[in-house]
Amino acid sequence: MAKNIAKHFIIFSSLLVATVLILTSVAVYLWQSTDEGRLPAKTAVVLHAINNNLVSLDINIQVPQIVSGGSGGGSPLLKEDLYIPVQGDVQIPMRMYRPQGEGPFPIIIYYHGGAFLKGYGNIETHDNIIRSLASRTKSVVIAPSYRVAPEYVFPTAIEDSYSALIWGVEQAETFHGDPERVSVVGDSAGGNIATVVSMMARDRNGPDIISQVLMYPLTTFQDVQLESRDVYDSGYYLLSRQVMYRARDLYTPEELMWSNPYSSPLHAEDLTDLPPTLILTAEFDPLRDEGEAYAERLAEQGIPVKATRYRGVMHGFVSFYEVMQSGRYGLQEVSSFLRQSNQGTLLVNDNYQLQVRQAPQGLDRVREQTEAFAIAAYLIGRTGVDLFNDQ
Structure with a gap:
């Protein structure tokens, strides 16, 4: 009797496992x-989870004042949340991560993405990148919480961001930073801000910026024909x-603002004397083509540029x-570029050519697929209904 029960249990368990694997x-x-x-398995699973509200886009991790640098390793970082002065006798929040020790450490001013709009991104949603860059590059990373639309329109965000650059250089000694090694980094709307701040520093005889890193940047508010904006505009790719139209209407409410070089750097007449640049773009991203077009324009005007398109990923x-290998590749490329810039060993080929990074291959691909199926099984088991909801 006991043997029959055990036999039936094994058969039932095997059928259950097989059913789960098939589903x-x-x-x-x-x-x-x-x-x-066709999307890589990991990208597909992550997008399905986000678009069906199975996970949150927001990354809101409470971190102690002395924190781990994350996957970058190294010594614990010091974290400070404070307020810094900007135009109009106003103070804005700012987050700083810095290595322990006397330094002087390179300085990175990081501008978070979020479509220039309230509720779309802040220093909390980008905390993992801010913290990891500080650890991986052994730099002081300053991330200002610039003011956004609809309450504050152009050029408030970029003026706040430029003020953060000035503050970082002027106060460098107080946090063991090196004012001679300052880079700007930003993603999406923050990528727009980072390169605009570089232009402002050039135009206003401001601080020397040794490099700029723009991750999937928005580079134009004008109505230009771009294939990626047409193909990937549904919102499924984040x-x-x-x-984009909402951002333009609220951040740049007057059409004259759309052609300003400080809002649409892609169309700026003068892009000379900007720092060496790294631009990352994503295959499934409406901003892909304008980021790559901006890289071409910089190269045409003599700026050392490296641009990499990552296949199989989204904005x-x-x-x-932390969950996507291509994301780790991208963060490694950014960190390496910044470290080389800080060490004065940065080499960028004068003959600009867009580099294409394939989706993970070999063991990385096996690991990505295995993790994707594990996450999918978890999501299916958690929801139990509407298993095959498509985008």
């Missing part, structure tokens, strides 16, 4: 299939045409470096 495989296959192309992919 998971079918679900992942369906999630990978999109009108715009940025929609609707949000904002570096923020997911």
